[in-house]
Amino acid sequence: MNADNRDKPRCHCAVFGVFGHPAAAQFTYYGLLAQQHRGQEGSGIVTSQFDPKINRHRFHVHKDFGLVTEIYRDEKLLTETLRGSMAVGHNRYSTAGAADNRLNIQPLTVIYKNGNLAVAHNGNLTNFKQIRKELQEEGTIFQTTSDTEVILHLIARSKKKDQIDQIRDALSRIQGAFSLVIMTDDKLIAARDQSGFRPLALGRKTNATPDGGLAFFIASETVGFDIIDAEYVRDIEPGEIVVIDRESTKTGTVKSLRIHDRKEKPHHCIFEYIYFSRPDSHIFGHSVDKVRRKLGKNLAKTKPVHPKDTGDKVIVINVPDSSNTATMGFVQETNKHGGSVKLEIGLIRSHYIGRTFIQPKQDVRENKVKTKFNTVKGVLKDNVVVIVDDSIVRGTTSKQLVQLVKQAGPKEVHFRVTSPPIKFPCHYGMDFPTPNELVANQCNGDVKKIGDELGVDSLEYLEIGDLLDSVPQENGANYCTACFSGTYPIPIDSNQTKDENEA
Amino acid sequence: MNADNRDKPRCHCAVFGVFGHPAAAQFTYYGLLAQQHRGQEGSGIVTSQFDPKINRHRFHVHKDFGLVTEIYRDEKLLTETLRGSMAVGHNRYSTAGAADNRLNIQPLTVIYKNGNLAVAHNGNLTNFKQIRKELQEEGTIFQTTSDTEVILHLIARSKKKDQIDQIRDALSRIQGAFSLVIMTDDKLIAARDQSGFRPLALGRKTNATPDGGLAFFIASETVGFDIIDAEYVRDIEPGEIVVIDRESTKTGTVKSLRIHDRKEKPHHCIFEYIYFSRPDSHIFGHSVDKVRRKLGKNLAKTKPVHPKDTGDKVIVINVPDSSNTATMGFVQETNKHGGSVKLEIGLIRSHYIGRTFIQPKQDVRENKVKTKFNTVKGVLKDNVVVIVDDSIVRGTTSKQLVQLVKQAGPKEVHFRVTSPPIKFPCHYGMDFPTPNELVANQCNGDVKKIGDELGVDSLEYLEIGDLLDSVPQENGANYCTACFSGTYPIPIDSNQTKDENEA
Amino acid sequence: MNADNRDKPRCHCAVFGVFGHPAAAQFTYYGLLAQQHRGQEGSGIVTSQFDPKINRHRFHVHKDFGLVTEIYRDEKLLTETLRGSMAVGHNRYSTAGAADNRLNIQPLTVIYKNGNLAVAHNGNLTNFKQIRKELQEEGTIFQTTSDTEVILHLIARSKKKDQIDQIRDALSRIQGAFSLVIMTDDKLIAARDQSGFRPLALGRKTNATPDGGLAFFIASETVGFDIIDAEYVRDIEPGEIVVIDRESTKTGTVKSLRIHDRKEKPHHCIFEYIYFSRPDSHIFGHSVDKVRRKLGKNLAKTKPVHPKDTGDKVIVINVPDSSNTATMGFVQETNKHGGSVKLEIGLIRSHYIGRTFIQPKQDVRENKVKTKFNTVKGVLKDNVVVIVDDSIVRGTTSKQLVQLVKQAGPKEVHFRVTSPPIKFPCHYGMDFPTPNELVANQCNGDVKKIGDELGVDSLEYLEIGDLLDSVPQENGANYCTACFSGTYPIPIDSNQTKDENEA
């Protein structure tokens, strides 16, 4: 587990797809690299190439545990092994499925009656245990415990003749959160659940190939397009299936159909804005940076800091890099209304703590967070310090961070959080610790008590109303706030407890 | 590819199984190590362990490319990861299924309605393409191109309720060569095709566990029992299914049923005696060493060497280590009938050429076989030299070997082979080069011409009749000699050409 | 080479030392981890342990190429292999000595008449070629081409009896930049050249051991103390030798002597303040953060930005993370004097580009800097953008960064640098490209021309006088600015050209 996210909810996965470029694997490599923050446990790329010798398409696969830069260290993988002008890629955190089973690394690939099939999935299906049970009863075998595998079976078992119809058929049966990229022998399909829980965007690049051709791209976040100079076209809509084929590269348009005829209200994951997505991404049609700044502003408005002695110098510090933007919003808003606080860099974060960093068991230090953070003492000493962070999960890292700050000798320490207390599990793709490990639950939601636990002079969270006020609301936007509120927009399969069987 | 077998047919695979010992993984490790010669490309071990937390069995899996000693180098794998008192293991060469696809490494494991399932397979199914096609039409997806995967699907799709019935149902549908070890959550099943192409034996060990318990073992060759001090009980019979469960460890007996009601004539692979199996194994109920010695004797009887000058000293040399035993038989028989030839060690073989030995592309040497063999010059010089080998496939290594021997200055060089010319492909589990790469085909079966190609003074093969005369014939023993005769005892699926799709 | 520093001067090395704690290796591990930014090519730890069996001390060594987290991934190295209560550690960039020669990884260790000896060196000796030549004439052999090796020979060849006298004798002969940690069997010695080019600090920790003992530490930067909760005591003074032995842990004091009797004016490397050191470190007795902020302020004062249209919104962006602090200073100072610029996060930096990141040779992208940086488009669009950076070396990265910013559609782009143009090589431990690769030289120091090369509306550097005005001047502080001015405070050995022999 990455030290980086030890006390943060873990998002599960980034997807990426390419259609129409002979260097599809390379584009996917960069697209996954730019989305590394969404999944650091494993990664895979699958390409499709027509092989005239066998007169059909061949899928080339490379998957492994680790970071993108580690997995594709041998550049021949990208330039020689993973040939073909279509590709699908995936970075993963485990959600359903055991983390250490190599078979769970996506994209999953199979052969069925209509050819090869690869699937990359971001999200979490809420009815997959029920479907899996039904399929098993019918004689189906499973390689993994992953929810994604049922999608492949449903496609293969569809009675429809046409492949796109088979896919639509399959997707109409699954519920929950899914942003998918599916690759057949000669088509790239992007699909998103009715609620649009997770982001999914369409990009393209003109004059991509030597002969001036057009290439299409699919990514979870638009930073996947930026790194390869592709342009963002639009989001895949909730409930939409987008089909990209050779025709698309000629007409410049993609085919669009709907999973279900009915449309429903979306339920975008609000945590994507709070923490998951990169600030330089556009998700759900909006700039993350902008939203995150507004979170800081609304927090400043509603939960200002009142130092005991009004004459004291008040400095506001970010927790790099996740609360950088929100902290700037907090400071601007405070000062706009007559406040006089100063933005400071009070915490320095080391970026050399890699994914596999291990602290020796007989460790000599008390405060483990020092491996990652250090204070700029001159900045903190004798001042009233306000720490702005995006969220508190277990509370352990926040507590150690407060201890670290206090060692620098501030007069007071205040903690402000740009989201409400997290109290409920997510069933749509985030990986929180079990509810009783959440500090908000341990303290029965008593914010004062949580503050005492952290050892701060004051602690305040953004209220849920102010959170909703901070995110875009136009055009029918609507959000899932289940981890704060416990209100789940899509019903959960009662068997949907964590499945631990590795095989 | 192992340098060792560059010019030999490659057998495909060893299987091993354990029931009834808490250190099942360790036993499997040794059982696979002793059978390393049957497959050096990859290896896997799967164990089954009851997990009270989830109230069901868990399968633990470790598989990788490489040799057994490389794959399980971390001893924790054997003592901590692969827990459980049942295990199934596999060493592989690729036959069906692309060699470099990690998913093809066996045992294959899946989850289906009745629990976990692991399968290790030695052999080659002759009707799997037909079955795969049917299954695909019914909506089944395939992870690999391996013939073994269809067995799993057939078990899962059986309409039978009882698991053993499901297995019997599945096995009754497949044809060709299969020596199988199947592990369910709590049973170990061994099964062998009607023809008994490949060997498969049952072993046991009394007082195996601290509390005096009985443990059962399954192995391709009995050397797998020797290394762990287990005793060989009997062969799994052609067409037999043996079921080992908790009951067996109490009663000391295993359940036996038949795949089909009818019995058929066996067709043991005669090449197992000629080259594949270790000389210290018992297969098809007989000592390989004994048979191999008889091959040498019959060769000496029927194809003696006549030096041009009868006064010359005649020495006979083996090609270490594959023709060691046959060469001794050849010498004994020759001298018994008044001949006067001397057994000598004329070729020294280096055992430091590992599995992955690579000769630099701009290699500085002409005779590549020198990496593996060197001559003892004093022994060969000025003498009439007879080289006894077990088989000739492509002929390239034999030719280089002859050149090497001739550099040592012998008066004449004669070549004797303890099997007939190989002219036909094997569809039951051996991996020969394509027919037109076989030197016997290149020379249209003209033995004189092959001898000229090798550069020897005389070349003789054992005749097929004399071959059959060398192998045990009692108790209804019967052999497949298709690679020599072209007569295939089991019909071949017409689609059964090499499938190269990796996915 | 770390992508991070591709267009930055590379500092060479961090040193660390521990005396008086049984977990010395663990402390060193953290001390090196906190100083990873000073050297990412290789790292080593040497500990000293008394072995009663041989009645003398044993040195335990582990060194390798790579990052600290990679090299000591096996925690047994720290807790079992590297035993002893004294340790010396080193992170390296190559300066003298070929980068890829494993023997050059420090600490260097040897055995000589008085026991074991280990040396870790940050800096560059200016007369080592002359000394090496003399030593070779006397029959000395060299394992490496590193300047550090001569120090070991000089100690061993000293005519003095006492070990500390031998070390003083040796240090009195070398010239140039050296911050050293030397470990003998039972003493830890820290020493710094007369000019004090590179930082070197003394730390300690009370109640460090279970029995309340005192432990001493040596580090290049004080962040090495922070991570292990040790306190910063003072700097090793220019020209000082500090000796720590068992006595020190009882008295709480260290012995101090001088290399030469005369004191000289220091010449602290001013680039340590501009770029090398971490902002949370104290070096040369002062907070780097404070100095770096002042650099930004002085730049704002002397080189303000004048947008063409005064009504335009002006935003100032940092280049994360190296110019974060200076940018804040720049903005504060500008607004203090009536300016109205806004600090923004306009560039997002990816921290997943590891040390060994390789871009495929047939790379599909034009702007390589996109792997590392992306823009927050909404922030930049239509605004006047001021980029504040710490230095420009080759200019290639800066140019690509400007292109990247311009793609986001700003109205104007201005570039401000918190140091003067770099025109001269460093002979005291920094590793610049050759002079003709420096963009300041390519443009003959014509700032307008450099700005055109970068493609900005205006470019300004901090003047050398304003640079000196930004750094602490009290207590006889004095700086080396040779890379800007060409004035070298210590004469350079005329043979001191890059030595490329690997052996």
Add this chain to the structure above:
Amino acid sequence: MNADNRDKPRCHCAVFGVFGHPAAAQFTYYGLLAQQHRGQEGSGIVTSQFDPKINRHRFHVHKDFGLVTEIYRDEKLLTETLRGSMAVGHNRYSTAGAADNRLNIQPLTVIYKNGNLAVAHNGNLTNFKQIRKELQEEGTIFQTTSDTEVILHLIARSKKKDQIDQIRDALSRIQGAFSLVIMTDDKLIAARDQSGFRPLALGRKTNATPDGGLAFFIASETVGFDIIDAEYVRDIEPGEIVVIDRESTKTGTVKSLRIHDRKEKPHHCIFEYIYFSRPDSHIFGHSVDKVRRKLGKNLAKTKPVHPKDTGDKVIVINVPDSSNTATMGFVQETNKHGGSVKLEIGLIRSHYIGRTFIQPKQDVRENKVKTKFNTVKGVLKDNVVVIVDDSIVRGTTSKQLVQLVKQAGPKEVHFRVTSPPIKFPCHYGMDFPTPNELVANQCNGDVKKIGDELGVDSLEYLEIGDLLDSVPQENGANYCTACFSGTYPIPIDSNQTKDENEA
């Protein structure tokens, strides 16, 4: 440690040298591969190449722990990195110097006043501690505890001007066993101690290069020449220094000088004939195969087997592969004199137990030797079995081997050894366990008692007189038998105990 030699004395090292071929590294690779049996812990190759850019020679080095095939797995090492037409290589077992210190891997390379120097050493110096002490007193530092390092210092500190004189000067000061290959910038030097303890041979190859050039080679054993089709010219004589330079490739001759003016009686290591060398090598001017066969014959003559019941069938088995040749001699001699024993293959050895094979700590088996050996039961059962082996060291493996054979049900088991009991340590390059670990010492040399310990019906060793009678004696040949007799031909440095300091 290789499982192969667990109970055998370990030889230390093979050397190899090439002069006059642009693919020198490749030849060295094969030369080391053929000599892998002499050292399996680590290997290194150093080449010399003139670099016109720096107008002097550059040494290219690659060294690592492991087998030759592992270390040079990347073929670019041989074809690109290790350029130059001269090379020196080394395989090692540790003798002096800690086994796990990477610095001890040879060839050692240094730079001194006359250029680069590389040394590869097979043997053990008996006065190196004394010389090291003297050198340290004069101010010399040591990187390793290896005896080889003193040779480099002695060369560098010689007062002679000419490099060959310096080398001769240095070699005249060292005592003990040394077969050396020394490479300077442009010369290859081979040298051998006065006693000629270890073998060292000169080879050459005409028409080696595209332009018909001549290349010279140096090897410990002649198998190093066979693998590359080079011809064996002659041995380096005891006390001789051979110098190969550009002149040699023109004239076809090498320069020869003597270390000392006086000649002395040689003391060839008799164990090279008994066990160390490959049977296909020529050493000390004779075929090892021939000698080893004579050892078997003399053993048969002097220590025949007398079964209790003269009517019993007596079979003689070898311990593959080390006693193969001697066993054939034993059988031939026995039958020649009216005996009637039969040579059989009773033990099968697995060659898949690699260098790093590890048996799990909680191993499930009792007889560990089963990992390596298995019996051919049908051959042994009910017969009188004679095991012929080359030597017994600790006795543990022999004992397990006897147990293994007895499990197969022989009527009697007799053990015959082609060398006398080993009772004394070797100071000239073999690595035995400490004297009290030798079974011959544990049983006070009482052969009957040793036989009881092994559990055999009779045990006999070859007498020392018969041993000497088996080896070539013409032309002043003379042997060291110290490990059997305790008579050391060269006095031993009293400090010469095992030095364990790793640094």
